Amino acid sequence: MFYYLSQFFSFLLMPYTVCLLLLLAGIIWVKRDMGKRMLILGLALLFFFSNGAICNYVMNWYETPLVPIADLEYHEVGIVLTGVTNLNKVSGDRTFFDRGADRATHAVQLYKEGKLGKILITGGQGLTTVGDQREAVLLAEFMVMAGVDPGHLYIEDKARNTRENALFAKQTLEERGYDLSKKYLVITSAFHMKRALGCFEKVNMRVEGFPVDYYGSDGIWNLKGILQPSPTALALWHKLFKEWMGTLIYLVVGYI
Numbered sequence: 001m002f003y004y005l006s007q008f009f010s011f012l013l014m015p016y017t018v019c020l021l022l023l024l025a026g027i028i029w030v031k032r033d034m035g036k037r038m039l040i041l042g043l044a045l046l047f048f049f050s051n052g053a054i055c056n057y058v059m060n061w062y063e064t065p066l067v068p069i070a071d072l073e074y075h076e077v078g079i080v081l082t083g084v085t086n087l088n089k090v091s092g093d094r095t096f097f098d099r100g101a102d103r104a105t106h107a108v109q110l111y112k113e114g115k116l117g118k119i120l121i122t123g124g125q126g127l128t129t130v131g132d133q134r135e136a137v138l139l140a141e142f143m144v145m146a147g148v149d150p151g152h153l154y155i156e157d158k159a160r161n162t163r164e165n166a167l168f169a170k171q172t173l174e175e176r177g178y179d180l181s182k183k184y185l186v187i188t189s190a191f192h193m194k195r196a197l198g199c200f201e202k203v204n205m206r207v208e209g210f211p212v213d214y215y216g217s218d219g220i221w222n223l224k225g226i227l228q229p230s231p232t233a234l235a236l237w238h239k240l241f242k243e244w245m246g247t248l249i250y251l252v253v254g255y256i
Contacts, residue, residue, distance in 0.1 A: 052228070052232065085098060103139075122165045166205065
C-alpha cells in the first residue's frame, strides 16, 4: 500500500500539476484578486519550470559526478537497478528500452573491460505493465545477446522500488555465499544515485556508485536556452521532483 500511495501523492506535487492547478483556480476565480494572483503565479512558475538553462543547471548540480572507467577498481559483482524498459510493449523477442538504457549498456561495457566479475540485475514490475514481464529478465536477455556469459548473471525479479532493490540484492548475494564485508558496485542513473546508495548502506551493504544516464548537459547558457521555453525542461523537473519526494519519504520512513 505504501508503494502505491507514495507514487500517487508525489504526483500531486509535481511542477506541471502545481502549475495546472494554479491556472485552473485562477480561471475559476478570475474576477477575484486571489484568482488573478493565482493566474500570474501559475504563468510565472510555468515559465520558470520550462526554462532549459535553469533546469539544466539544477540537474547538473544534483546528479552524481561522472566516474572515469579507468579509475574504477575491479568489483566481484555490479548491481544494476532496473526502471529503464518499456513494460507496456510486448514482443517476446526483444527488449524495449525507455530512457536509462545506460544502466544496462554501461554495465556490459564494465563487464567486458574487466571491471566486473558478475552482474546482478534487480527489479520486477512497476505500477503499469502489460502481462507478466519482469525487467530483470528482459535486461538479462539483452546482456546475454550483447556478449555477457549467462553464468555471470544473477536475476532478482521481485523488487518494486529502491528499498526492495537493496534488500533483495543483499539476500541474493547472501544466498550465493558472497562476502558482504566486501564492496559492491551500484549502477543506476546519476540523478538517482544518492537515494540508491543510501538504501544499500541502510541494509548494511558496502557499496560505491557508478552513475550513468545523465540528464544534465554540458553548456546550455545561451540565448536560446535562457529565453526559449522547453517542454523537455518541464519533464526533467518532474523527474527531479519525483526523486526529491522519494528521497524525503524514504528519510521519513527510515529507508535511508
